[in-house]
Amino acid sequence: MSGEVLQLRGVGVRRDQSMLLRDVTWNVNENERWVVIGPNGAGKTTLLQIAATMLFPSEGEAAVLGEELGRTDLFELRPRIGFASSALAEKVPPDEKVIDLVLTGSYAIIGRWHEEYDSTDVTRAVELLDALGCAELIRRRFGTLSEGERKRVQIARALMPDPELLLLDEPAAGLDLGGREDLVGRLSTLANDPMAPTMALVTHHVEEVPEGFTHAMLLRRGSVVAMGKVDEVFTEEHLSRAFGLPLRVERQYGRWYARAAR
């Protein structure tokens, strides 16, 4: 695989008369931790869906883990990718047990079918839930969990197949301050773990970018505003352009903060 985890070349996505993404060229290499950031409707989820092989580009070419989309068996490729998103969470039946939801992450499927899991799988699922601070939820039903608990269980599930690529779409959305800080801290631990997979995380807020993330892409109206090392991308000029208003941006203790300039 030569270290290239994602390769998008001139990717565009067209729906009806509009372009959701236009001419996106993006290379993600092994062990990089990317954040994709931009305002509502910028195309972030659309981009992540391509990386998750859930959506094919209308223009350009995309390769995920060295496999060209459209020329590969997705059922073999998908278990190599961990993906957590609210759209995926909406597909989970409310009575699905937390342990089953994490276990079925091994096959990138929702709902137990006839697959067999051994005690090693169960141990791994428990360890992942524990690492995300929610081992006590193992016997609960997904529909009874709080938003913060759901987010953490989904990340445990996404990690279950020991993926080569971990994709997180707005993991901190809907969390209260404590929940956000807890999750951002856990994601930071993961980002700083050399054994952790290559990661791409989508968010609207620079405050939600965990310490340890190395690269960033700024999107606005389907186009890339800036892309590269996080320190070079998170400038006031780039972020103001991406969000369409003048911003003041600061960095403290490895985290970023933005507010409107007055």
Ligand SMILES: Nc1ncnc2c1ncn2[C@@H]1O[C@H](COP(=O)(O)OP(=O)(O)OP(=O)(O)O)[C@@H](O)[C@H]1O
């Ligand atoms: N099937 C579709 N047909 C037409 N437009 C669509 C379709 N799906 C998404 N869009 C539009 O594409 C744009 C990009 O959507 P996307 O969800 O990728 O943006 P986003 O940056 O993730 O937004 P948000 O931050 O609000 O979640 C939005 O304007 C959305 O309304």
